[in-house]
Amino acid sequence: MQQRLADRVAVVTGAGSGIGLATARRFAAEGARVVCVDVDATAGDRAAQEVGGEFVACDVADEAAVRDLFDGVARRHGRVDVAFNNAGISPPDDDSILETGLDAWERVLRVNTTSVYLCCKYAIPHMRRQGKGSIINTASFVALMGAATSQIAYTASKGGVLAMTRELACSSPERASG
């Protein structure tokens, strides 16, 4: 590895499993100090131990918890260089529009989309203070095309992540703060 993230502090949500875990491993191999975030304490702590990072238990759909997450990382590590906003769910009760209840719809939107809004909202002030930082939001191919097996809330949630990310990339800091 080229140590491209040497001395960088990287926050990875959903680090306990799958894409988040693989990313935590790769970021650590590139020299980052990795903050492994997960609502599953067992999996998140295991990931942090494996990559020599720090585990923070956090439900990314909870505003106060997300604010505390990024403020705490900045306080303990001095900076927030990377926010990989990756945690997401695709529960079985998210189905076709006729089958999917409002409860499943709202839960999926909250965990998949509102969480990305919150993580960006509370990571960006630290990055602006530093004058730099990178945000990576995990969407899905379903943001661009319908899925053959319908998961109506999941598809809508990832469309929201993609559109929000595009908007953030276009916004100047002045617009974002104004």
Ligand SMILES: NC(=O)c1ccc[n+]([C@@H]2O[C@H](COP(=O)([O-])OP(=O)(O)OC[C@H]3O[C@@H](n4cnc5c(N)ncnc54)[C@H](O)[C@@H]3O)[C@@H](O)[C@H]2O)c1
């Ligand atoms: N796996 C795929 O094929 C695929 C394809 C496209 C997009 N994605 C997206 O990639 C991301 C990761 O997917 P994955 O397959 O690695 O999932 P995964 O289920 O393996 O891992 C998700 C992790 O997020 C955690 N998590 C769930 N809700 C949380 C919450 N409220 N707060 C904090 N952590 C929470 C889980 O505990 C778990 O450790 C998701 O956003 C998913 O929608 C996955």
